[in-house]
Amino acid sequence: MLRYTIGSAFVAVFCLSSFLIDRKPAAKTARENYETYCSSCHGEKVEAFVDRQWKHGKEKSDLVKSITGGYPDLGMPAWKGVLTDKEIDEMADLILTSLKNVDQYKFANKPSSNVFTSEGMTVRLDTVASGFKSPWGLAFLPDGSMLVTDRTGDLYRVEKGNQKTKLTGGPTVLAEGQGGLLDVELHPDFAKNQLIYLSYSAVKQEGSDKLSTTAVMRARLAGTALTDQKVIFEALPYAKTRHHYGSRLEFDKKGFLYITVGDRGSEQQNPQSLDRDAGKVHRLHDDGRIPADNPFVANKSAHPSIYSYGHRNPQGMALNPATGAIWTHEHGPRGGDEINIVKKSANYGWPVICYGINYDGKPITNLTAKEGMEQPLTYWLPSIGPSGMAFVTSSKYPGWKNNLMVGSLRFQYLNRCVMNGDKIVSQENILKNIGRLRNVTMGPDGYLYVSVEDPGYVFRLLPVTQ
Secondary structure, eight states, X not given: OHHHHHHHHHHHHHHHHHHHHHOOOOOOOHHHHIIIIIHHHHOSOHHHHTSSOOTTOOSHHHHHHHHHHOBGXXXXXXXXXXXXXXXXXXXXXXXXXXXXXXXXXXXXXXXXXSEEEOSSOEEEEEEEEEEESOEEEEEEOTTSOEEEEETTSOEEEEETTTEEEEXXXXXXXXXXXXXXXXXXXXOTTHHHHOEEEEEEEEEEEETTEEEEEEEEEEEEEETTEEEEXXXXXXXXXXXXXXXXXXXXXXXXXXXXXXXXXXXXXXXXXXXXXXXXXXXXXXXXXXXXXXXXXXXTTTOTTSOTTEEEEOOXXXXXXXXXXXXXXXXXXXXOSBSOEEEEEOOTXXXXXXXXXXXXXXXXXXXXXXXXXXXXXXXXXXXXXXXOOEEEEEEOOOTTOTTTTTOEEEEETTTTEEEEEEEETTEEEEEEEESTTSOEEEEEEEOTTSOEEEEEETTEEEEEEEEOOO
């Protein structure tokens, strides 16, 4: 009896071993194979990887050849023998499918008229002002005129009939790279105090180095001049770089001023360090004082103006009129542009987590999520280059009411985000090929205004009866 039991167990173990030896691993999908074999060099998201110039071609036969034989001299291994012919074929199909995601933004033709039709509305572009280089900031005065900043360093007052008047008394700016005169915002009680706020790339000389940073000036508008100038914010430290200034300004319903500052191109030093101002959203009183309830006031090693951190380059900010929350969007690297709701003391992850890859095609991080770091409401692969941001509050646009509008610099269109509460449920590309769309805002007259650059125009979107 004992001999039989041992023999039976031996037979059972032998059969199980044979089964395990003969059994082939479960087939993996193309995406799983990409994540296993390719993501360490090309990033986690294939949708970001494909956004590139294809040196060896991007037809299916080219892709199969590249995956099969590789280019060892360029660091690309051959995957024949690791992946089956079927898996290589499926990988090529995955890349082709992902390429279509990029191609959706490549609009074939320039606009043939100033009328644009979308899923919810038809609008006509009405030229409000022209003759700019890069109209970065827009603000509306009570008399119906508009303040427009040009990144070259000039501030204009625009009245009806494209009548532009250059104002004096603005800050000295470093108009190099992405720097210059950037956003403009009115004080909530402008009608009483005539105060405006300007963000810009400040400049100073240290030895042989010309350094710059994001700064904010408050001034009083008096006719065609600014007076009572006061610098209320200066992001420290200054840096040699000429990009990622952030610079959007927004007041909340309680009268606090929010300021975005980009990482200045130093992602390993700035965004996660609370003793540096870059890569942050800051919160101030209207005169530059630090609010007592800012999250890091009691932290002696932190800068007290910081409200949230872990940002890359936020160039869009808007107050959600329904909730009172401050929303931002920011540029990712190659992929991973984000929309976020700004929360007190929250860490938005850059560069620890990211949905994009570096410009050289190499991963920045293998993480897209980490405990203690915020996830975006949505992200774009490929990068659209977002700039400007506005919620549609006017009944003049019934098909777009409560939508969120975001400008695209890279693909030159206006991105319409359809909202359900705080969720983005669908998106549409509108005003295709209008130009590098720098800003979008709601005017007090109930109309949407957009600005484009090179050449610089400001347009009003007039609904067309269908």
